Amino acid sequence: MNRLELDGELSQDISKAVALLRGGELVAIPTETVYGLAADATSEQAIGKVFRAKQRPLTHPLIVHLGDSRQMADWAVDIPELAYELAEQFWPGPLTLILKKSAMAPAIVTGGQDTIALRIPGHPVALDILREFGGALAAPSANKYGRISPTAASHVVAQFGNEIGAVVDGGLCPVGIESSIVDLSTDQPRILRPGLLDNELIKLGIAAYGHANEGNVPRVSGSDLRHYAPTKPASLCPPKELKQRIEQQSAGRVQVWSLTPNRYDLQHVDWVVMPVDPVFYARELYLRLHDFEQSDNELLIIEHPPLTTMWRGINNRLQRATSQL
Numbered sequence: 001m002n003r004l005e006l007d008g009e010l011s012q013d014i015s016k017a018v019a020l021l022r023g024g025e026l027v028a029i030p031t032e033t034v035y036g037l038a039a040d041a042t043s044e045q046a047i048g049k050v051f052r053a054k055q056r057p058l059t060h061p062l063i064v065h066l067g068d069s070r071q072m073a074d075w076a077v078d079i080p081e082l083a084y085e086l087a088e089q090f091w092p093g094p095l096t097l098i099l100k101k102s103a104m105a106p107a108i109v110t111g112g113q114d115t116i117a118l119r120i121p122g123h124p125v126a127l128d129i130l131r132e133f134g135g136a137l138a139a140p141s142a143n144k145y146g147r148i149s150p151t152a153a154s155h156v157v158a159q160f161g162n163e164i165g166a167v168v169d170g171g172l173c174p175v176g177i178e179s180s181i182v183d184l185s186t187d188q189p190r191i192l193r194p195g196l197l198d199n200e201l202i203k204l205g206i207a208a209y210g211h212a213n214e215g216n217v218p219r220v221s222g223s224d225l226r227h228y229a230p231t232k233p234a235s236l237c238p239p240k241e242l243k244q245r246i247e248q249q250s251a252g253r254v255q256v257w258s259l260t261p262n263r264y265d266l267q268h269v270d271w272v273v274m275p276v277d278p279v280f281y282a283r284e285l286y287l288r289l290h291d292f293e294q295s296d297n298e299l300l301i302i303e304h305p306p307l308t309t310m311w312r313g314i315n316n317r318l319q320r321a322t323s324q325l
């Protein structure tokens, strides 16, 4: 795979990435949330490659990334006023809107559903690529299905090797967890996937993730129980039980993510002090999970963060990373 580095020849690299995308190839691009595996959103063939490379079931729809909010009307119909308000307030940024789809979207992008996911990413490199490309790019997170999302170009290289056209290296993703997804396709706007914007979204009257009437939610691949998961066991632990849980674990080396500095000096423990601010915690979360996977620790014990709205997106990812099936 071509690794396009941001080494002062950014405009050249962006042109190379755009040429590959125009040729129907897959290019991993940095966004502010996580790296995306991008393909021309109008090309069924290119989108087919995304599903094959990710080993993702065809029923799990992709997010279509735009460079300009005026493109919303190309991809969606019956757009409610709230969509324009949210776009105005949060785009470019970590928010995905689910709207009724137009005829523009190939069925393969939406998993055969009558709705479509749209977002303008808030990363300068992603925006440059989208604007030079001119059209829209379908891009799921650039990880194999069910595995940890990538927040560094090296994560993408490790998971895809030569299977894709190129990865554009934009450094570390500043947000670190995936966008909040808001469903605006029904009468009750609601959050389908929590992220870092949930506090503000709930204040605007949008129903919180996990609210009532969940019977009919559209399929969200992040809603599979085990997702974003490391290949070794990880568990969430209430703060009060942390010491006991660590002591019970005598088998091998344990990594502990704590919100307070070294409380217990135990020999077989790698103590990682996590940020107490959710914005910084989110930025580190997947980096740390990738590090844990690479490390010689056999188990990860995570001190449960607070249960407040600001932590919802993080707690959601931690629950998935630690659920054993």
Ligand code: TXA
Pocket (backbone or CB within 6 Å): 031, 033, 034, 035, 036, 037, 060, 061, 062, 063, 096, 098, 110, 113, 115, 116, 117, 119, 121, 139, 140, 141, 142, 177, 178, 179, 181, 192, 193, 218, 219, 220, 221, 222, 223
């Ligand atoms: O931050 C993000 O959203 C990243 C970056 C690359 O933009 N993308 C991302 O894509 O997380 P992915 O494919 O890993 O997750 C997209 C989520 C999935 O859970 C998918 O099921 C959901 O969006 N989705 C897509 N279209 C949908 C639709 N029409 N209705 C409901 N959920 C939808």
Ligand code: MG
Pocket (backbone or CB within 6 Å): 140, 141, 149
């Ligand atoms: Mg994903």
